[in-house]
Amino acid sequence: MRVVFMRNDYEASLAKLIERYRRQIVLKEIGLEKQVKLSSSRIVIIGCGANGSSIAELLVRAGVGYIRLIDRDFVEEKDLHRVRLYTEKDSYRATPKALALAEKLREINSSATIEAVVDNVSGDNVLNYVKDVDLIIDGSDNLELRFLINEASVETGIPWIMMGVERWFGMVKFIKPGSTACLRCFMKEPSTRTINVCEVFGVVNIAPALTTSIGASLVLKYLLGLEVESDLIMVNGLKLTIDKIHVNRLNDCPVCVKKEYRFLGKPSGDINIYCGVDAIEIKPSKEQFINLEHAVEKLRNMNVKRIADNIVFLETSGLKIMLFTDGKMVIYGTIDVEQAKKIYSEIMMKLMD
Ligand SMILES: [Zn+2]
Incomplete structure (x- = not known):
């Protein structure tokens, strides 16, 4: 009986796929088999x-x-x-x-x-x-x-x-x-x-x-x-x-021939500047767990709101901030590292109160 059920289930999902993608499946480059491959x-x-x-x-x-x-x-x-x-x-x-x-x-x-x-x-x-x-x-x-x-x-x-x-x-x-x-x-x-x-x-x-x-x-x-x-x-x-x-391969390409990587494996630092968006990411120096329910309560004067399971959003000094459960903070609207570090410390102090 189980086999019959699975077969019907499979046929039903296939029928649904054919109905939804019929104008792609009809193309000679695609067809049903490749549409299933896409899925x-x-x-x-x-x-x-x-x-x-x-x-x-x-x-x-x-x-x-x-x-x-x-x-x-x-x-x-x-x-x-x-x-x-x-x-x-x-x-x-x-x-x-x-x-x-x-x-x-x-x-x-x-x-x-x-x-x-x-x-x-x-x-x-x-x-x-x-x-x-x-x-x-x-x-x-x-x-x-x-x-x-x-x-x-x-x-x-x-x-x-x-x-x-x-x-x-x-x-x-x-x-x-x-x-x-x-x-x-x-x-x-x-x-x-x-x-x-x-x-x-x-x-x-x-x-x-x-x-x-x-x-x-x-x-x-x-x-x-x-x-x-x-x-x-x-x-x-x-x-x-x-x-x-047309671009040719370099015979002595440092990356695809020699596998000499400049970026891969490089550890990101505790402080990183995000280009293009004027933001600074600060990570805690040691492993942390921030209780976000507790954070929402403690930071209630900072327009704080939960925006994801692991993130709260808040605003202070005209800057927007994302605070993660692991203690990472991304401070938007500045590329002044000293200012960002000061804000990070202030928020962490409030959380410890
Ligand atoms: Zn290459």
Whole structure:
């Protein structure tokens, strides 16, 4: 009897899948078998800003079965002009981007498994986040993070899609270790000075829209087992042109040939500056557990609210702060380390009162 039940159950879910994706399944490049393959595919999107959010929507609608979303920031009003899916309510509530996006994706496709992680991806945690997926997607706006993803991809052998946008322009590349040029084959690593400059460029929302449509095409082709071009694809949203540039592998590439990693494995410090968003992350010097119910009570004069199981949000001195159960704090609106350290100590003192 059990076998009959499982068979009926399987047939019912297959019938549902055929109904939902019939206009994809009818395509000769897809068909039922590959649509089922998509539903068992696993991806991670690192960064849930304009690129991450937009490509996530396309992929969850197309039927990708498992999506892990990682982002360290919350939704702000200044994001809304270019970041798809987020709303004024998300910015008013200061919802972490990964959680806001996960909620929207689950509403779009309840069959997909969506995992949301609020964290800063760094040299000492990136492998944990990428090791069990089929493809890594770069949704970051951060050059150092792209080089870290590149090294993690080479180390694990898992391919990745690089995407970058600026003003009206975007670039996309599929990178498969051992087969295509890696990021380091055609781009020099940023200098320490560049990493610390934290430049912010303007961007029009059509740049991520165009760029992520191309990125999603590469993702789907890879997951469907179709041929994927490895050219660097440049899209110009002002002139409305798309150019493909072939890039060769470097014979002596320090990353994909020599496996000399500059970012992977590098421990993140106790104090980290987040580029582009003017924020400082401070970790406790020893392991901690913060009872957040207790924290909400103790910090009640600081507009405190619980925004996730492991995070409370609060405001003090005109700055917005995320406090995590492990004692980590991210202080937004400043890159003044001394000011951030002072605020960290003050809040910790209040919690110990
Ligand atoms: Zn290389």
